[in-house]
Amino acid sequence: MPVNLPAPDPSKLFPIAGVRIGVVEAGVRKQGRKDVSVFLLDPGSSVGGVFTTNRFCAAPVQICQRNLSQGAEIRALLVNTGNANAGTGADGLERAHATCNALAQRLQIDASQVLPFSTGVIMEPLPSDRIIAALDSAIAAAHPDRWLQAAEGIMTTDSVPKAFGAQVSLGGKTVSMTGVSKGAGMIRPNMATMLGFIATDACVHPDLMQPLALALAQQSFNCVTVDGDTSTNDSLVVVATHQAGHARIDSLASPEGQALFVALLGVARQLAHAIVRDGEGATKFITVQIDGGATVQECSKVAYAIAHSPLVKTAFFASDPNLGRILAAVGYAGIADLDQSRIELFLDDVHVATRGGRNPDYQEADGQRVMRQSEIVVRVDLGRGAASHTVWTCDLSHDYVTINADYRS
């Protein structure tokens, strides 16, 4: 059961003019599962993308990075679940190219205009023949109003589809944006998460798409973690179809650029948070906020040390205010000159530790009360400066072990 994550609201999943989506069953790994999706983009759309920093990045990630860096006009995204096509060497690249070529041929575009995405088990050969056999029906099924199906079509161990949309008024025109994401385990995005696709009909200078995608990732997908495992396939793609009819945005710093960014960030954060709320075995949604750091980087180190500590995560699962474990994680986060006597620790509104020791006014019952909640804010003040950083994570439960000890799903 995901933590406070209702099913997507279809009335908020706005069709985006210029984007059509087709989702089909190709039998990539199992029968009877929607596992291949195509996103078809009208000519003139712009695309930005950010990808995993894992050096074992998957074959499709390598192709995406090349196609985007070469500036090809992207016309289609091709997504499969059931197989990550990672750890597959030269053969994996060949199979990914084969699927792109097959889709390009059917759409009468160049293969470099296709971005491929794969997610699923690592180090197994991609069944490219089965994916290619499903392309005709995927193209035939393509329709603008298929975002919910897209969210379903990219699920692996996700327990619910993840899709959010928003609208904002720019220059008197209504601009829509809708996004989908997937991911529940192997989550410690480092540039982006497993898979996230966001599209808008906004008119944005094409050169802004890459910095836009990066800025969105940095403040959403790059701030969540489930288990600290950075995936081989992390990809976030942002599409603008330029069909909303307002004056083109040429700077993200303009009032319109800011309004668009804030609205897109809202969607991106909901998608990223949804991944944590649906984290494998998650029963709690934890916000880890570090204040008073000398730099954002050291705040991030401390936040991730807390968010990754199996001891902290199991204490949250147990609703046990064994909060010394948080102090221990602060201590080993890697700040060499940290002065423990300046550390303050809060659990929501409860002041747990002061000057590195237990707050004399702290009552265990207060800590217990907060630990029982399904949403908890851990706040640490490092007493070193004015920098802050926040990450979002979940607890570590029996179900995480069950899900990941199961034979490959």
Added chain:
Amino acid sequence: MPVNLPAPDPSKLFPIAGVRIGVVEAGVRKQGRKDVSVFLLDPGSSVGGVFTTNRFCAAPVQICQRNLSQGAEIRALLVNTGNANAGTGADGLERAHATCNALAQRLQIDASQVLPFSTGVIMEPLPSDRIIAALDSAIAAAHPDRWLQAAEGIMTTDSVPKAFGAQVSLGGKTVSMTGVSKGAGMIRPNMATMLGFIATDACVHPDLMQPLALALAQQSFNCVTVDGDTSTNDSLVVVATHQAGHARIDSLASPEGQALFVALLGVARQLAHAIVRDGEGATKFITVQIDGGATVQECSKVAYAIAHSPLVKTAFFASDPNLGRILAAVGYAGIADLDQSRIELFLDDVHVATRGGRNPDYQEADGQRVMRQSEIVVRVDLGRGAASHTVWTCDLSHDYVTINADYRS
């Protein structure tokens, strides 16, 4: 159930001339538990120690570091379980000093000649009065032949006591060495492990004790990990009582120095491995060996990325050869210029991946066979140079979550 870790063999726990041990029940946290131990050292003994790098190091660790750096002749170790006296601020230091003062008074030595050690729950006040009240009976009970009781007296979540001994002939004399350790969770030693005490009657130049302790830690306790949580209380202490009667060792590089080091390292490694074999919830003992690195440091990064990955650890628990997870961990270990096409992966004798992809000759049945074993060697060749590093770890099971989600033990 620990992994291939039998109960200590009493015939191998050699009394060390110059060391007497007393273990009593003080009711530090629970009644009916041996929880306070004193190690009384004859005058003229030498002591070296290495301690946690956690910046939230406990009050006793701070006192140990000061007493050792001031060169005081150490005459007693005072150990309690049930309370870590960490995250306790100025009050924690006062309470630790009070216990040292009380023991020093009874032994007619200076308080700076006492090294205190605490392990247990963090951020609770140390019940120093109860520890002090138990000192007379601990001193009265002190006897050289109490190593097994010492191992029992320092246990917390350990399921078995951990004690090993060895003898070696130096200059025609028999030199004995015996050690005890404790620890099962919050294990990613960074200079040493939770608690380890090793004593020998060897005659060693006192100036060699600190480098000896460091070298032993680097090749034993600093190469094991259970959950990646570096404790606030890690301490390894090595004592030499100089009573074996052989010519004093003035260099660790001499033949006698080497013979002593190798024998001590054997004991230290057994103690360190015992912590992993008894790792919370462990069902498997995993050796992660990284070869072909450009530096030992990068080999260590890769080894710990594998050893800490919850996905890799749950796959070992499930005996599931989902070995792409190992490649993913290699990829995110932080080697920026890693070339995935040079990576080779072996599971014991089974060649799983070659040139970054699945080995065409690899049969899943072979991987499955190795994964079912209780002892497994994972070997990765990075294809970058001649450096190697090995770490030892265990799997991640339901019992780890159960143990750590239990209300404070």
